[in-house]
Amino acid sequence: MTIPHQSKGSRSRDEVLAGEYVLGALGIEDRLNVQERMRNDRPFAAIVRRWEDNLLQFSDDYGSEVPPEMLFTRMDGRPWRPRRRRSMGMALAFWNSLAVWRGIGLAALGTLSLYLCLEAGADMRPGSEQSLVAGSSVRNGAIRLVAHYDGGSGRLQVTPAVAGGGKEKSLQVWMVKGTSEPHSLGVLPQTGENEVIVPPELRSRLADGATLALTVEPLGGVPFGAARGPMIALGPAHP
Numbered sequence: 001m002t003i004p005h006q007s008k009g010s011r012s013r014d015e016v017l018a019g020e021y022v023l024g025a026l027g028i029e030d031r032l033n034v035q036e037r038m039r040n041d042r043p044f045a046a047i048v049r050r051w052e053d054n055l056l057q058f059s060d061d062y063g064s065e066v067p068p069e070m071l072f073t074r075m076d077g078r079p080w081r082p083r084r085r086r087s088m089g090m091a092l093a094f095w096n097s098l099a100v101w102r103g104i105g106l107a108a109l110g111t112l113s114l115y116l117c118l119e120a121g122a123d124m125r126p127g128s129e130q131s132l133v134a135g136s137s138v139r140n141g142a143i144r145l146v147a148h149y150d151g152g153s154g155r156l157q158v159t160p161a162v163a164g165g166g167k168e169k170s171l172q173v174w175m176v177k178g179t180s181e182p183h184s185l186g187v188l189p190q191t192g193e194n195e196v197i198v199p200p201e202l203r204s205r206l207a208d209g210a211t212l213a214l215t216v217e218p219l220g221g222v223p224f225g226a227a228r229g230p231m232i233a234l235g236p237a238h239p
Helices: 011-021 026-038 042-060 068-078 088-095 096-104 200-205
Strands: 113-118 131-139 141-150 155-157 169-177 182-186 195-197 210-216 229-234
Touching: 011 042, 011 169, 011 210, 011 229, 026 042, 042 229, 141 195, 169 200, 182 195, 182 200
Parallel strands: 113 229
Antiparallel strands: 113 131, 131 141, 141 155, 155 195, 169 182, 169 210, 210 229
């Protein structure tokens, strides 16, 4: 998590802090600190406003969908059953479907926060699998994202984003560690594999204290430099 008073003067950290504020990932005390800084730091306040405008424009790309009437009839006629925990494989198979992503309520995207955490007690040695669990919320409901990271192969598996605005777009994964500049971890393919190969030189840095972000970029992603498109998810990795 970015510390509000320590990010001043660093553009990359200010971008992360502004995103955390707009997406609702900060605690009450940190939010108050950010609001105080916005009153005294005009350039930083402009970054926050840009974040807010980008998210509002992103949600305008999608229209609302009304479920068919027969769906409610079937739901009302179905006997109640206790909820059962589905296996991880079933959950991944469900979210691997691009049709599900296109049909989900992205029109309700007002604020979206992403929390990533390393599974408690995970083996950090090369070749071990580290589980990253992402919980995100939108205005009219909740979306559960599940991701796996294998420390040996550098394989980071996450759910893909959907294109918007009438043009094909890509979801690009970024990592920020400490006060360093953001590094691209790769672009999620449009074919539904929902995973990227983390560059070898960055694998050891993808651990506790790193911040992961997802941005919507032009098709193919940004080849170099910082992110250009709106960030739709953000969160720190922690034990």
